[in-house]
Amino acid sequence: GAVVSQHPSRVICKSGTSVKIECRSLDFQATTMFWYRQFPKQSLMLMATSNEGSKATYEQGVEKDKFLINHASLTLSTLTVTSAHPEDSSFYICSARELGMGGGYTFGSGTRLTVV
Amino acid sequence: EDKVVQSPLSLVVHEGDTVTLNCSYEVTNFRSLLWYKQEKKAPTFLFMLTSSGIEKKSGRLSSILDKKELSSILNITATQTGDSAIYLCAVEAYSGGGADGLTFGKGTHLIIQP
Numbered sequence: 001g002a003v004v005s006q007h008p009s010r011v012i013c014k015s016g017t018s019v020k021i022e023c024r025s026l027d028f029q030a031t032t033m034f035w036y037r038q039f040p041k042q043s044l045m046l047m048a049t050s051n052e053g054s055k056a057t058y059e060q061g062v063e064k065d066k067f068l069i070n071h072a073s074l075t076l077s078t079l080t081v082t083s084a085h086p087e088d089s090s091f092y093i094c095s096a097r098e099l100g101m102g103g104g105y106t107f108g109s110g111t112r113l114t115v116v
Numbered sequence: 117e118d119k120v121v122q123s124p125l126s127l128v129v130h131e132g133d134t135v136t137l138n139c140s141y142e143v144t145n146f147r148s149l150l151w152y153k154q155e156k157k158a159p160t161f162l163f164m165l166t167s168s169g170i171e172k173k174s175g176r177l178s179s180i181l182d183k184k185e186l187s188s189i190l191n192i193t194a195t196q197t198g199d200s201a202i203y204l205c206a207v208e209a210y211s212g213g214g215a216d217g218l219t220f221g222k223g224t225h226l227i228i229q230p
Contacts, residue, residue, distance in 0.1 A: 107158040
């Protein structure tokens with residue numbers, strides 16, 4: 001089945017630095033990928049839709065300049081958390097859908113970001 | 117704004133019991149409803165429902181969608197401790213551009229006691 005690889009799985013960074021998270025679709029092409037954020041004991045919240053070759057679409061309340069999304073190829077989307085602060089600490093998950101397969105979205109394994 | 121509400125938020129049962137998890141939604145241009153199981157990390161896909169009244173089954177799990185009531189249920193029979201997880205319900209809506217991301221409920225935290 002479709003597999004989405006997300007890297008790194010865990011990262012600790014200092015306040016003020018930037019962190020890049022990669023999301024790759026393996027064995028299928030994803031023109032659209034999605035980035036979610038999950039706070040403890042809360043559900044997944046869609047942050048943005050990443051479109052290959054064009055600008056990402058951000059959900060209301062998500063800062064575009066803080067969460068930079070790049071979808072440079074049909075198999076890779078990246079999320080960069082810029083000038084990270086402790087409140088950015090969270091679990092970030094990407095997903096993609098393999099069109100025509102009749103199944104649901106495939107999720108990456110997630111990235112636990114801790115900003116200290 | 118699309119909304120997904122799950123109930124109960126948490127549930128503790130004994131092994132062997134049958135459980136029913138509920139999901140209701142309000143969404144513009146409904147496309148599909150999906151159920152996921154989340155253990156420690158990313159959610160794993162269980163079911164995708166698009167048509168009302170057609171039950172989908174996978175082993176001890178089954179799910180059905182009621183478009184008239186804007187709801188879905190997920191049943192788990194003969195529960196096992198390995199079923200302990202957070203069960204997430206999500207809806208997908210049509211948009212002009214195609215794939216539109218998912219709106220998730222808060223999940224039901226299911227605990228199966230031996």
